[in-house]
Amino acid sequence: MIHSLFLINHSGDIFLEKHWKSVISRSVCDYFFEVKEKAVDPENVPPVLQTPHHYLISIYRGKLFFLSVVQTEVPPLFVIEFLHRVADTFQDYFGECSEGVIKDNLVTVYELLEEMLDNGFPLATESNVLKEMIRPPNILRSVVNTLTGGSNVGDTLPTGQLSNVPWRRAGVKYTNNEAYFDVVEEIDAILDKSGTTVFAEIQGVVEACVRLTGMPDLTLSFMNPRLLDDMSFHPCVRFKRWESERVLSFIPPDGNFTLMTYHVSSQNLVAIPVYVKQNINFFETGSCGRLDITIGPKQNMGKTVEGLMVTIHMPKVVLSANLTATQGNYTYDLTTKVLVWDIGKLNPQKLPNLRGSLSMQAGAPKPEENPSLNIDLKIQQLAISGLKVSRLDMYGEKYKPFKGVKYLTKAGKFQVRT
């Protein structure tokens, strides 16, 4: 199915290759490089390319291309999902998924790739199973290994492979039993000039950190589960019970994992936490322009908006910006033409404002389109959709665990058109 995998960095060097069937020469990537060259921006390289003898299916993550070579017809969603799984696994093992980290952990990377696919078919991709076969590197262990000459390979048979619950190993023991859940929501929204919502959607994720002894069976229930659309669960969640009772019932994997992701898409349910009053003008003559932006709180359920930041990709003709900010500070990068205004905490009594003039290249025509504003923000202890966890129950074990839930709202692709 998947014949080979090439890892290619931002500038187009192949720094790792792995073949699960016969070896395919690197020159197959030339087709890819040709398209990449044409696309200018690496993000614009289409994920599926056809060459005379192969298909190249690639994903772009963390400034790296994961390029798979496929010889026969395959379901595209399958391959793309798998490549993301590979990237997720690297992320999980090494904390980040970048060229440097992969090169530093070459041995583990080869081991992982070897276990994840055999003869081109996905084999073991569940992080818990992999971690039993190949231990993730950490500083302490590498010191110990250096001293004792030990290896980071598990020398016992991975029990998970034969257990009924493939994502949890048997015999887990902790002195402090704890289960923490983070509800993180990202608002994706497009607002138009007048401030009306063109499109708004919440992408939510429930991350869990569960360290519990034995085989606990957890039930997590929400105050208002009907808010959610398009849920996607970790395989441990019993889907039937969700469908009938709207509770999450599961035997958790050990450690950190993503319990569920969801969308809230009906627009009237999506609260927009801030409003933006903006006025950007470019004058026909005099090669200059004016900019005036004010941000104020809108629907934030009484919580403070933090980490507020406005990013504007200015048109190429804007040479410099001479602005004053009543709060925070701004930077204008001359080469990338990006204006960043870092505001910080939003004070509803004194609204932050940024105003001043923009100077443009002399003689250049007035830009035909005003730049969009990208807004970044954070609200602690609030899930903007109103989702609330009501209780967590544990069955199957006798002890009492520590429990905790945290909420966080962030801006995802939050864009204001001007």
Place this chain on the structure above:
Amino acid sequence: MPYLGGEETVRELRRALSNPNVQSDQLRYRNTILKVIRAMSQGVDMSGLFSEMVKACATVDVVQKKLVYVFLCSYAALNPELSLLVINTLRKDCQDPNPMVRSLALRNMTNLRLPSLVEYVEQPLAAGLRDRAACVRRVAVLGWAKLHNLQASSEIDAAVVNELYSLLRDPDPVVMVNCLRALEEILKDEGGVAINKPITHHLLNRLKECDIWGQCQVLRVLQRYRPQSEDELFDILSLLDASLVSPHPPIMAATLSLFLSLCSGQPAVSLAALERVRGPLLAACGSGSREMRFTALCHIQLLLRSIPGLMGAHYKRFFCGYAEPAYIKQRKMQVLVELVNDENVAMLLDELKGYCTDVNAETAQAAITAIGRIGRSYSDRCLEILTGLLGLKQDHITSAVVQTMRDLVWVCPQCSDTVCFALEGCEETLQDSQGRQALLWLLGVYGERVSSAPYTLEVFIDGVRSEASLGVKMELLTATMRLFLCRPAETQDMLGRLLHYCIEEETDMCVRDQALLYYRLLHCGIEETRKVLQGRRSDPSLGVLIGRPAEPVSQWARSFNTLEPLRQGSIETESVSRGSPEHTMFDPKPNADLSNTLDCSRIEKVHSGKEDFVWMEECVRCPTIPRCSPQSLQAAMQLVNIQTLAFTPPQTLPWRVYLYTHTCLDDAPHSTLILGELLYTGEEPQKAEVHKDDKALKGFLSILTTVLHTLSSERA
């Protein structure tokens, strides 16, 4: 390999590998091997170290073993003789008490892929199938597939195939799925695994135990199964229902694919399944991974071919974000065009208008083309936007707008006034040849209504010497000829100059021949020329054809969940680059005469084979000669929801048209499908249809007769 200092590195590493001090220190030995692997992954040719690496293989350190195997598998093909040395170590490892070591050895033994080693590999592989550790069996099963690939011509050992079939019942789900994969490869010539009823039900029952990759594989293999009865079919479908709304897009897609292949005889069930996957597909469209979003979009395009209204309420999901890659934006626009209706058209056009000024020229052009497509149904609003865009005086935008207008005007001739008005002055901003070709075509066809047309052409003709594009020259010739026909006084002189240049000085044969042809044509007289050059005009009734009829699901079901829908522009092949529309449209010639007298009488009814369908013949007499083209017939039929399946070419006898329609009566428990054949034998047309209930048939007949009458009276 072109790597600086490659040879030096190889020599140094060889020295280190064969140094006994290094060999005795496990850590140093492993680190040296690691250096070899590093260099190898940078593309340095390390094949020279093969014999040293073979020696390093005999160790108790599992990590070192793995590293050496990575090396050996990459270079084994270059050193088949030396590889023989590894086999002994590997076979010894296959006896190791640790199942991980056993599976590792087995896997690498088969990964060497050397035909000369097959005889040594077969025995441990056979033992591996019976190993008590599941992870060894998993590897062994796939090992047989690799072995088979190695010597594809040799015949298949029936005992192994039998054993693999029996391992389909293995308690470990991965072993089961791997068996499927291996058998699919080994039995490729026989069409893959034999999928019979017991195997199907066994696989379906164990589907839940597999991981998502395994589920996809099982679902894919099951596509070959044909249920023996309707009851069985529905049992299977209800088992699969949960996977259909699976949160994992690959499973959802594989399940839908299976649904469609199982229900190929049940269009209603297929359509219901499509409705069911709407949610998961939309979720995939909003996924965090842009590649996933793209693939989901491409598949949504397929679904829309059968249910154009499927995503109507969700059109906002297809609005483009600022930072999305161009390939997603372009697909989203293609989807948006399909979703236009009276309520959202204003909003959609506003949105598309915003994309027209995108930084990426291709995206901007795609947006303009999309507006043009919507213009076929909402021409006034769209023309207003397009005209507005011309005011921006941007080279690539103007070019795309002019091309879009050309295409639009061909389909909707009623727009021509606005277009002619907008054309004035835009030749200054046009740079690329496609845009200029479109402008020339418009000037040629609508020359009498664009006051500045001769002057614009004159500029082109004066610059013809430095013109590089062949297409522009050809178009210029035709346009000047056409303009000459309607405004001879202003054009005569420049036409003369152009023909002279093209015949005497032009080096390209095509242009010269074309010019000669026109020159000789002019000799035949003005009437003859007019007949040739202005013969074809678009038919206004073509406009009705644009609303694409819903295709049956079977048209695209096979390409669902394959790479097919992802290929560039697979659906909207009407790309921007192409010539005048008249070359791509087929000829709307008047059709053979139908019949003379009108009188609708039933001749015969009911040849009943089964209970639920009826076959009947009906004769319709038309009073006058309906000289209708296939297009206008099709358009007229579509107005009353009758779809045409196929025509015989015009002017053949007997002439046939195949029709179908469904009825959905409120009081009827089921819908009725009517298939009809319209037959014209030269004397009288008659039709025959196959269908279910009498009431619907009567309705259909009366509608069809009305249509035929209307058509014939129109042409009378």
